Amino acid sequence: MSNEKIRTHLIISGKVQGVGYRYYTAQQAKQLGITGWVKNLPDGRVEAIFEGNKQAITDMINWCHQGPPAAEVTEVTINHEKPQGCNQFEINR
Template sequence: MIRKRILVRGEVQGVGFRYHSRGQALRLGLVGYVRNRPDGSVELEIEGPEESVSRMLRWLHTGPRYAVVTALEVSDVTPTGEAEFLITR
């Protein structure tokens, strides 16, 4: 299991990004969280098998239909072993 922290920049708030991200993460069997940040970016931590995390990262480069992703900042973090994927505030 691996875990990544991702900051997604661009037009990513107000377009359903958190909800679509959660749906994609659940389809891929990932755990973690997604939340909006005050600077207009979206922050995620995703944890799961390397292939599933890689697939999620590929999806995040585009995001949902109305999002305009301009950059991803990805860093490794220690897996926590949590059991669900949450939308937080």
């Protein structure tokens, strides 16, 4: 399997704010060796950018469909983008 880096841009909808979604996303991303960021949007959704190898990104996307225990994810919109060389994972405000 290729070790080529890919980048995905996600918008997660549902009950995803006030449930630790950003914190748990950061923990999961760090476990999988993924870089990028996650932040809350003013409309109640969560936005995230993930960069890493294809399998790690696939695992991360699958996790995002569930989220942390208190979350109720209703939709995950995924767009693929050109990697930009993120070097860590951050929680943005």
